[in-house]
Amino acid sequence: xxxxxxxxxxxxxxxxxxxxxxxxxxxxxxxxxxxxxxxxxxxxxxxxxxxxxxxxxxxxxxxxxxxxxxxxxxxxxxxxxxxxxxxxxxxxxxxxxxxxxxxxxxxxxxxxxxxxxxxxxxxxxxxxxxxxxxxxxxxxxxxxxxxxxxxxxxxxxxxxxxxxxxxxxxxxxxxxxxxxxxxxxxxxxx
Numbered sequence: 001x002x003x004x005x006x007x008x009x010x011x012x013x014x015x016x017x018x019x020x021x022x023x024x025x026x027x028x029x030x031x032x033x034x035x036x037x038x039x040x041x042x043x044x045x046x047x048x049x050x051x052x053x054x055x056x057x058x059x060x061x062x063x064x065x066x067x068x069x070x071x072x073x074x075x076x077x078x079x080x081x082x083x084x085x086x087x088x089x090x091x092x093x094x095x096x097x098x099x100x101x102x103x104x105x106x107x108x109x110x111x112x113x114x115x116x117x118x119x120x121x122x123x124x125x126x127x128x129x130x131x132x133x134x135x136x137x138x139x140x141x142x143x144x145x146x147x148x149x150x151x152x153x154x155x156x157x158x159x160x161x162x163x164x165x166x167x168x169x170x171x172x173x174x175x176x177x178x179x180x181x182x183x184x185x186x187x188x189x190x
Contacts, residue, residue, distance in 0.1 A: 030171035033178070034136040042156050044069045046126035051113055051133040051141060052077035052105065054160065055087035061158040062132040071130065075101045075120065079108050110141050110177070114186050118148035128152035134160045136170040140177045148187030 048071045050062045059076070066074050076087045091102035103120060105112030121129065128151055133141050135157035142155040162170065 026175070030175060033139050034171055034174045035167060037135055037138045037157060039157060040154055042069060042130060042154060045071055045128035045130045045152070045154055047071065047073040047075050047124070048130040048132065049075040049117060050077060050087055051110070051131065051137070052079040052087065052108070053081070053083045054134050055084045057134060057160055058132050058158045059086050059090065061156065065130060065132070065156065073099050073101060075103070077113050078102050078104045110144055111186050114144040114148045117145055118187055121149050121151045126151055128154065130154045130156055132156050132158060134158055136160065136174055140174055140181055143178065143181045144186045147185045
């Protein structure tokens with residue numbers, strides 16, 4: 001009996017060790033993909049797009065880049081949700097501005113935004129776009145948008161101010177979302 005107990009304890013130890021190693025590797029990958037993602041040096045494109053949500057963080061980055069790089073068109077995703085107040089307000093105030101394009105994705109998520117951007121890029125004949133979103137969202141959003149267009153897509157991240165717990169939540173959400181973009185690609189035909 002003691003031999004079986006020792007063997008079972010060894011198996012449990014190996015399983016626990018493997019789980020801890022897998023968790024550590026996931027955290028390291030998540031930090032690289034979502035907390036410290038690769039960034040491009042932005043250059044002038046045909047339009048600059050602000051994805052919905054966190055507009056208090058994202059919109060100023062887009063507006064600054066638009067001015068610095070002389071990007072002619074600002075495109076804003078509107079949602080009517082609490083996290084997008086600034087973007088929605090800009091679209092409500094400046095409806096007559098020909099250099100402002102506002103759109104409401106359907107559904108109200110990144111997949112809906114990728115589909116809507118595909119249509120806007122085709123409609124306006126844009127060859128390149130800069131997309132601004134939170135750093136943690138760059139990889140998933142870039143993957144989805146890239147699946148929907150052959151235009152050059154330049155992803156630029158804004159820096160969110162999140163607690164450690166909020167970052168952990170983003171790591172989980174973005175990991176699941178990224179895996180979903182690989183399993184269920186959007187816009188199968190560009």
